[in-house]
Amino acid sequence: MSVETRPPSPPPAPSGRPGRPARRPRSSGGLFRAFWRWHFYASFVVVPVMLVLxxxxxxxxFRFQLEPVLNPALMQVEKPAGTDVAQPYAGQLRAVEEAHPGAEPVSLAEPRDAGRSTVVSVxxxxxxxxxxxxxxxxxxVLGDRDPDTTLSGYAIRLHADLMxxxxGDLVMELGTCWAIVMSLTGYYLFVRGRAARRRxxxxxxxxxxxxxxxxxxGSVVGVGLLLMVVTGLPWTGVWGGTVQQLATTSGSSMWSLDHGAESAPLSTLDESLPHSHAEVPWGMGESEVPRSQAHEDGTVAVANVDTAIEVAxxxxxxxxxxxxxxxxxxxxxxxxxxxxxxxxxxxxxxVDRFDGEVRSAYGYDDYPLLAQVVSQGIGVHEGRSLGGWTMAxxxxxxxxxxxxxVTGPLMWxxxxxxxxxxGAPRGRLPVRSSPVLAAGLVALAVFLPVFGVSLVVVLLLDRFVLRRVPALSDFFGTA
Known part of the structure; x- marks a missing residue:
């Protein structure tokens, strides 16, 4: 991938026609090959990352469908005939504590349906x-398992940062940023190359x-790719962290501004669920968890997990x-x-553990506008908004x-x-003669800092190493 540093010299006039200016080659041809070259080299980063993602x-x-099939003894139960009332959750917690002395329960997830088990994370x-x-x-108690060693547990950790x-997070963000470049160049190649493909x-x-x-x-999937990449960027370390920092300085947030925790916060909601893959909404992960108010007369706690669920x-x-x-x-x-x-x-x-009263509440309506937008994007990204259509x-x-x-490398x-x-296509981006193209590259590099840094590294490597070593220049096909 290279960028033109000076305008090309005008071609000489064709022999036999003195005085008639030669026809300049169409710039679209050079741009086509340049975009093809970027598309080609971007695939070295994008293809492995996109395959994993x-x-x-x-x-x-499909984790909710796959895990019960893979772990039926743990996750599938049969409702006894003539029974319509499940055991209290407090009793289920006691059973867990008896089965695992010394273990500290940190969360309880209700069964998703009548044929599923209760999950207690400890x-x-x-x-x-x-x-x-x-x-x-x-x-x-049916048994236990490390949530990180389930199929979906491995998938979550690979998806996030390659474990x-x-x-790993930087590698995933790098591939995600270049996927945007690959999509944009792919659309250009699809439109401008249609005649050649037909021939x-x-x-x-x-x-x-x-x-x-x-x-x-690619013309169909590219739309979804751009949507998934953009909605997935808030998870990234550099882009997500930078945007969150900018949002915070302007009084907003991508996550939460929980002003409902009126008492001194105990922790955040994410910190309350260590080691757990519990479904914590994106916008609430950093929301504050308030403290219960103990009575001065030493009254013991009267609320339990069943009280909390009933109140909620x-x-x-x-x-x-x-x-x-x-x-x-x-x-x-x-x-x-x-x-x-x-x-x-x-x-x-x-819910206060002493008197069972609501200490504070926080939800989507309380999110900053930015967090609401990001939460809706996350819902689309995870295929859980708009019902089964989004999932399909x-x-x-x-x-x-x-x-x-698969088909991209196969074509090569x-x-x-x-x-x-x-066998990379030879072509150089005419940024000096194309201000719009130059402005687009700069804007993309500023919007995606990881892409911007990698772009500078690639261009410097191309100019000062690949072009000065004949063997490397021939191998990489520099123009």
Missing amino acids: SVTGLIYL TMPDGEGRDVFVDPWTAE SGRP RARAGKRGARLRARHGVL DGEGLRHPMTVALPTQEDGTFSVIGYAFDAPSDERTVH LAAAFCLGVVALC WRRRPSGPRL
Whole structure:
């Protein structure tokens, strides 16, 4: 990938026609090859990242269907005949504590339906997190498992940062940023190259049909790719952290500004659920958890997890709920109504453990406008807004991206050159003669800082290394 540093010299006049100026080659041809070159080299970063994101995203999308099938002894239960009342959650918690002495329960998730178990997340004495599964009809402990070692647990961690922390997060953000470049250049190639594709198809050229199908599929999937990339950027470390910092300085936030926790905050909602993959709404993760108000006369706590769920139900929260349990003497029951298919219904109610009163409540209507927009985007990204249509479209999109990631390298393989060369298209972006193109590159680099830094590195490498070493110049096909 290279950028033109000076205008090209005018071509000489064709022989035999003195005095008649030569026809300049159309700039679109050079731009086409330059965009093709960027599209080609962007694939080295984008294809592996998009493959991981699409496959893990597909697993996460169907986690509620896959996990019970993979773990039936833990997650599937049978409702006893003639029984319509489940055991109290307080009794189920006691059963977990008896089965795991010394373990500290940190959250309880209601069953998603009558055939599913209750999930209690605990912290073991050695600090390890476990999910304990309880039959809600008999309060029998069915077993436990590390949530990180389930199929969806692996998918979540790979999707986030390749299970490698900050370095993995940067790699995923880099691939995500270049995916935008790949989509934009792909659309240009699709539109400007349609005539050439038709000619190749009519001539029966090898690989013409695959190239045409790749273009048509990319023209459809590219819209979803851009949507998924943009809605996924808030999770990234650099872009998400930078935007959040800018939003905070202007009095807004991508997450939450919970002014409902009137007493001194105990922690944030995310911190209340260590080791857990509990469904915490994006906009509430950083919301404050208030403290319970102990009575001066030493009155003991009278509320329990069943009280908290009953109070939250009265406040209009949707089932199934997740309850972050108090782990300190002045902690509260934080009841989360996730509202899976409607981000606008997200709400959390904090219930005092001493008197069972609502200490504070916080929901979508209390979010800053930016957080509301991001929450709706997250709902689309996770395929859970607008009912089954969004889920079906998200699944089709993931499969489409996988297909593009396979057909793209396959096209190169079929036309790969012999010898030690990559066979990259030769072309240079005419930024000096195209102010609009130059402005677009600068805007994209500013909007996506990781892309901007990587772009500078690539251009410097191209100019000062690849072009000065003949073997490298030939291998990478510099123009």
